[in-house]
Amino acid sequence: MSDFSLLGQLDQASGSEAGQVFRSFIREHVRDLICQVMAQEVSLLCGPKHQPTGGDNFRSGSSTGRIQIDGKREEIVRPRVRQRTSEGCSEEVSLQSYQSASDPSELHASILAALKAGVSTRQAADVVGETHGTGRSNVSRLWQEVGHQFVEELRGRDLSQIDWTVLMLDGLVLSKDQTAIVAIGIDSEGRKHVLDFELGSSENKEICRDLLSRLLKRQFSCQRRLFAVLDGSAALKNALLEFFPDAVVQRCLVHKERNIRAKLSKRHWGELARLFKRLREFQGAEAALEVVGELESFLKGKSATAYASLQEAGEELTALHRLNVPCTLHRSLLSTNAIENSFRNTRRKLGRVTRFRSETDQASRWLSFSLLDVQKGFRRIQGHGDLGSLVKALERGPEPAVLASEPSVA
Numbered sequence: 001m002s003d004f005s006l007l008g009q010l011d012q013a014s015g016s017e018a019g020q021v022f023r024s025f026i027r028e029h030v031r032d033l034i035c036q037v038m039a040q041e042v043s044l045l046c047g048p049k050h051q052p053t054g055g056d057n058f059r060s061g062s063s064t065g066r067i068q069i070d071g072k073r074e075e076i077v078r079p080r081v082r083q084r085t086s087e088g089c090s091e092e093v094s095l096q097s098y099q100s101a102s103d104p105s106e107l108h109a110s111i112l113a114a115l116k117a118g119v120s121t122r123q124a125a126d127v128v129g130e131t132h133g134t135g136r137s138n139v140s141r142l143w144q145e146v147g148h149q150f151v152e153e154l155r156g157r158d159l160s161q162i163d164w165t166v167l168m169l170d171g172l173v174l175s176k177d178q179t180a181i182v183a184i185g186i187d188s189e190g191r192k193h194v195l196d197f198e199l200g201s202s203e204n205k206e207i208c209r210d211l212l213s214r215l216l217k218r219q220f221s222c223q224r225r226l227f228a229v230l231d232g233s234a235a236l237k238n239a240l241l242e243f244f245p246d247a248v249v250q251r252c253l254v255h256k257e258r259n260i261r262a263k264l265s266k267r268h269w270g271e272l273a274r275l276f277k278r279l280r281e282f283q284g285a286e287a288a289l290e291v292v293g294e295l296e297s298f299l300k301g302k303s304a305t306a307y308a309s310l311q312e313a314g315e316e317l318t319a320l321h322r323l324n325v326p327c328t329l330h331r332s333l334l335s336t337n338a339i340e341n342s343f344r345n346t347r348r349k350l351g352r353v354t355r356f357r358s359e360t361d362q363a364s365r366w367l368s369f370s371l372l373d374v375q376k377g378f379r380r381i382q383g384h385g386d387l388g389s390l391v392k393a394l395e396r397g398p399e400p401a402v403l404a405s406e407p408s409v410a
Helices: 003-012 015-046 096-101 105-116 124-128 136-155 205-217 234-243 253-261 266-281 285-300 304-318 327-333 337-350 362-375 384-393
Strands: 057-069 072-084 090-093 164-173 179-187 192-200 227-230 248-251
Touching (some): 136 192, 164 337, 179 205, 227 234, 248 304, 253 266, 266 285, 327 384, 337 362
Antiparallel strands (some): 057 072, 072 090
8 A cells, every 4th residue: 555545545534444544554564564674584595586695595485474563463474494404404494584573572561461450361352452372371371471480580589688677477368278478578768578478278387487498598687686577476476586586576556456356345446446546656665564554454354355365465565665766667567557558459469360279389470470569569668767766776785795714723
């Protein structure tokens, strides 16, 4: 189609058809251009058609091929070249121009963008267009290949170059047979990072040990005592203290308040919320212990199980207060909300997965993709400007001096 005939068709086409006519014109010109480039490459390899060079390369007819134009695959007649070998046979020569024109990376990028946006493998063709390579099986295989890259990206990052201050651990239930323990780290400047995860049948100590062991192999370390925020799981706490014996463990106040509220009559919920709010707002060990005393007095006459639940937390309930850091850090470090919010967004990404197959690495691929995507929206924690106070409070004291033994008197 010439430029003049294109203008004539555009004049006659309606507004809705004009765009389609123009795109068809562009695709046809691209096809012609690709054919010309392939013909030029064949001439360079074999010489002109009427005057071949007589070298090892020679023309070998043509065949049907497929190229990518505007993210879609189209059939094209491609020339073929063969090369004589030393054994007296011949082998196919791959044309660089054809390989470049048939590269499916643009189509794959469109498919992956659709899947990341929440489109199912069955609906990918509806979004990117019905073409070769957009079938459900092809899309599923592509997603599996890319999923392995997500796992490698998450677990392949070097952790030794970051000054870590806070570690948060929590469990995410994927199905009745699979639970993921996820680790999120906060550096000394208040930036949050998804570190890793480990899959298991439940939130148990062995799974947490495997997770922490892999973090240490990736050079996760803390130059001072580690500040850890946990939801109250004894398994997570015991595993953590095996690897970081002097870690300061803070119990999540949101989980503890929720646990105590479940053991109280509804008429006492308001007072319980008021006391926990005061505990989150007050600064310093003295003020915190005063509020804890009020909580004990309040619960002692209301519910024995609620009182026992409060006592069970012990000093972990006020670990951050006892470091005497500014209360601006309380909102971020007195609960596991930072990791819970990540889970909430992760569940949105995982919502279209109806069944996680424990016999495959499906859960690892999906979880890696979701956590990496959620991490893109991370911001620094509230009160990050006062993290220097926490860093200073976590410094280890000087080692006790070893006294030399006095010489024995003969």
